[in-house]
Structure formats: structure tokens, C-alpha cells
Amino acid sequence: MLITNIKGLVGLHPKSKLMLRGNEMDNLHVLENAWLLIENDLIKDFGDMESIPAHILNLPSQISAEGRYVFPSWCDSHTHIVFAATREEEFAMKIQGKTYEEIAAAGGGILNSANKLQKATEDELFESASVRLQQMIRQGTGAVEIKSGYGLTVESEIKMLRVIKRLKASFPVPVKATFLAAHAFPALYKDDHEGYINLIINEMLPIIAQEQLADYIDVFCEKGFFSVAETDRILKAGAEYGLKPKVHANQLSVSGAVEVAVLNHAVSVDHLEESDEATIVALQNANTMATLLPSCSFYLGIPFADAKSFIKAGLPVTLATDYNPGSTPSGNMNFVVSLGCIKLKMFPEQAINAATLNGAAAMEISENYGSIAIGKKANLFITKPMPSIAYLPYSFGETQVDTVILNGEIYNG
Ligand SMILES: N=CN[C@@H](CCC(=O)O)C(=O)O
Numbered sequence: 552m553l554i555t556n557i558k559g560l561v562g563l564h565p566k567s568k569l570m571l572r573g574n575e576m577d578n579l580h581v582l583e584n585a586w587l588l589i590e591n592d593l594i595k596d597f598g599d600m601e602s603i604p605a606h607i608l609n610l611p612s613q614i615s616a617e618g619r620y621v622f623p624s625w626c627d628s629h630t631h632i633v634f635a636a637t638r639e640e641e642f643a644m645k646i647q648g649k650t651y652e653e654i655a656a657a658g659g660g661i662l663n664s665a666n667k668l669q670k671a672t673e674d675e676l677f678e679s680a681s682v683r684l685q686q687m688i689r690q691g692t693g694a695v696e697i698k699s700g701y702g703l704t705v706e707s708e709i710k711m712l713r714v715i716k717r718l719k720a721s722f723p724v725p726v727k728a729t730f731l732a733a734h735a736f737p738a739l740y741k742d743d744h745e746g747y748i749n750l751i752i753n754e755m756l757p758i759i760a761q762e763q764l765a766d767y768i769d770v771f772c773e774k775g776f777f778s779v780a781e782t783d784r785i786l787k788a789g790a791e792y793g794l795k796p797k798v799h800a801n802q803l804s805v806s807g808a809v810e811v812a813v814l815n816h817a818v819s820v821d822h823l824e825e826s827d828e829a830t831i832v833a834l835q836n837a838n839t840m841a842t843l844l845p846s847c848s849f850y851l852g853i854p855f856a857d858a859k860s861f862i863k864a865g866l867p868v869t870l871a872t873d874y875n876p877g878s879t880p881s882g883n884m885n886f887v888v889s890l891g892c893i894k895l896k897m898f899p900e901q902a903i904n905a906a907t908l909n910g911a912a913a914m915e916i917s918e919n920y921g922s923i924a925i926g927k928k929a930n931l932f933i934t935k936p937m938p939s940i941a942y943l944p945y946s947f948g949e950t951q952v953d954t955v956i957l958n959g960e961i962y963n964g
């Protein structure tokens with residue numbers, strides 16, 4: 552497949568560049584008036600239309616991208632898209648001004664989702680999550696991480712992870728699975744934290760390892776949820792089974808979650824709406840990525856993470872959706888990139904790098920995804936005609952994705 556007359560081929564990085572830190576994120580590298588050759592599922596070659604070799608120009612399967620841009624697919628490294636029901640009833644409570652904690656204390660939140668998921672069948676969960684994933688792919692997402700964490704029993708957490716495994720087998724995008732039973736203490740174990748942590752470590756993890764159901768283990772480390780000590784114990788248990796940590800950290804308070812995640816060599820700490828100098832210092836001396844979720848801040852009305860300080864401190868910053876029924880009922884990475892600019896004050900180049908190559912890095916797949924380089928997977932999208940690259944985050948109410956290409960083929964799902 553040959554794409555010609557591309558107004559701008561966006562996100563050119565050397566194939567060996569697996570992550571962008573600090574001011575490296577300023578460089579998006581765009582080739583104007585370009586062509587791109589895809590062979591099978593890989594990027595075969597690309598160049599300037601002025602010097603396109605004749606034998607390439609005469610190839611049969613051509614797409615003209617006149618006035619349009621070609622981007623690497625969005626890489627969404629933080630989602631909770633397997634859930635049984637939406638939670639609009641909490642929407643009104645939020646509008647009344649109830650906080651996330653107050654809604655959870657009133658039986659809403661994660662436990663609300665858990666009650667509904669426990670009653671849903673694996674097929675029902677697969678069907679509803681498939682609709683969400685298909686919509687995300689149409690909006691330009693070409694790689695995704697999906698978490699458990701609404702089961703909160705052995706049976707339902709395993710049910711969720713089996714659904715994620717089926718999604719991975721059914722869609723033409725890389726899917727990374729994260730075990731997040733440590734999302735909240737179920738009602739039965741409200742006053743018996745040891746009992747639930749014992750279920751996680753001694754009952755759930757062995758099955759997950761046996762069936763290879765997860766790549767990562769995650770903990771919601773926050774007041775009212777899992778303590779730093781409990782987080783440390785659960786991450787260490789996961790590591791025994793080869794699961795690397797990702798941590799829901801500093802969403803509602805500076806909780807010590809970042810430090811314990813770094814101590815456990817976490818791939819990423821996610822949220823960071825609350826941070827201080829110590830947070831940044833802890834991350835500066837680590838390989839842990841800072842994954843920011845601005846559409847969660849937008850929906851909950853909580854602070855936006857201090858992206859500019861993180862980038863200034865030389866950290867690798869990632870953007871993701873956090874798509875879930877309670878705090879971010881949206882899987883649109885285009886809107887996340889817009890909020891990255893509008894609310895996190897990231898430049899378009901930084902936000903696009905954060906949502907592509909760094910998103911891939913936060914899923915440890917950036918050898919093959921997240922940028923334009925010869926030999927990388929042809930997971931791309933062609934935009935509608937646009938005046939500039941900045942127009943994509945600028946036009947926040949529209950989605951500029953026009954044609955989705957996955958593994959070198961046009962996606963018609
Ligand atoms: N804070 C923890 N977990 C999700 C919210 C889950 C929910 O409210 O259903 C988050 O990342 O925002």
C-alpha cells in the first residue's frame with residue numbers, strides 16, 4: 552500500500568528511540584509532502600514526494616493524502632473498558648458537588664460497578680467492551696491497555712481478565728492486560744483487609760499465572776483504598792508471578808504511592824493530579840513513566856496534573872484516557888490530546904508524542920508501535936484535510952481521524 556502526497560508524515564523517530572523524556576518530547580519530526588510505503592503489516596519506506604523513486608510511484612495500491620496528515624495510531628496505556636454498566640446516576644451526584652470519595656462512601660463508585668459486573672456473564676462483558684474498543688479504534692487508537700478491577704472476587708476478577716484475553720484475540724491491535732483486583736476493598740472485606748489481600752495473593756495470582764491472564768499488576772494507592780504498605784505487599788506478590796507494576800498514584804492526595812511504585816520498579820505511575828517536589832525527585836531517579844489522565848480531571852473536576860513541571864524535570868510523560876464508567880466515560884484519545892494542550896499546557900508536539908510513542912512505551916511495545924520508522928508496525932491514521940498539525944488538538948469538539956490503518960490494512964470495523 553502506497554500513501555502519496557501526504558501533507559505531513561507525523562512522528563518520525565529512529566526505530567531505536569523507545570521513549571521520550573523531558574525536552575525530547577518537544578521534537579515531533581514531521582516530513583512534509585511525503586510518501587509512505589507499507590508492505591504486509593510493516594512500514595517499508597517513506598520519503599519526500601520530490602524524490603520518490605519511479606518504481607514506487609508506479610505501484611498499484613495508492614491512497615492520496617492530499618491536504619491530510621498521517622499519524623502513528625494513538626497508544627492508550629490506561630483503560631478500564633470492561634464493565635457491566637454505565638453510572639449516570641452518579642453523574643447527578645457529581646453535578647450536585649459530591650466528591651469522588653463521598654460517592655464511593657455512599658456505595659457508588661467502584662463497588663457500584665463491582666455489584667453489576669459480578670452479575671454479568673463473560674459474553675455480555677465481552678460484547679459491551681467490544682463496542683467500546685471498536686469505537687476507540689475508529690477514533691485512532693491502535694494499541695490499548697485494559698484493566699480488571701470491577702470484579703473484586705476471585706471468580707469475577709478472573710472473568711474480567713478472560714474477557715480481556717478474548718478482546719486481545721479478537722481485535723487487530725496490541726492489548727496489554729492489567730490485574731487490578733486491588734482497586735477497592737469489597738464490602739465483605741471492608742474491615743478485613745488481610746482477608747482480601749490474601750485472596751489477591753494466594754487465590755487470584757496463581758490462576759492468573761497459570762492462564763497467563765495479565766502482563767501488569769496495579770493498585771489504587773489512596774486514602775480510603777489501599778495503603779502504601781498494602782500496595783508494596785501486593786506489587787511484590789505480583790512480581791513473584793512476573794507481573795510488572797503500574798500504580799494508580801496521587802489521584803486524590805500526595806499519598807506516598809509514587810515512592811512505593813518507584814521502589815518496586817513500576818513501569819508507570821498513573822494519575823498524578825496531586826504532586827509535590829518529592830514526587831518529581833522520586834521519578835527523576837527512576838525509569839517509571841508519568842501517565843497523565845486529563846479527561847479524568849475534566850470529568851471529576853479535580854486538579855490537572857502538573858505536566859509542565861514533569862517535562863521540565865526531564866520525566867517521560869504519557870497521556871491516556873482512563874476510560875471507565877465512573878471517572879472518565881470517554882475513550883477518545885483525540886480529546887485527551889486536546890486537554891493535554893488546553894489544560895495541561897503541553898505543546899501539540901509534546902501531547903502527540905505523549906499519546907503515541909510514550910503511550911507505547913508505557914505498554915512496553917514501543918519497539919514496534921508509536922512512531923513512524925522503517926520496520927515498525929503500520930498502525931496509523933490519515934486525518935481529514937487539516938490546515939496544520941496543531942489543528943488536531945485545537946479543534947477539540949471534532950475528531951480529525953478519517954482513515955484507520957492497522958497492520959497495514961484499512962480498518963473497516
Ligand atoms: N481511581 C481509580 N480507578 C479509576 C476510577 C474507577 C471508577 O470510578 O470506576 C480511575 O482511574 O479513575
Ligand SMILES: [Zn+2]
Binds near residue numbers: 631799873
Ligand atoms: Zn484508572
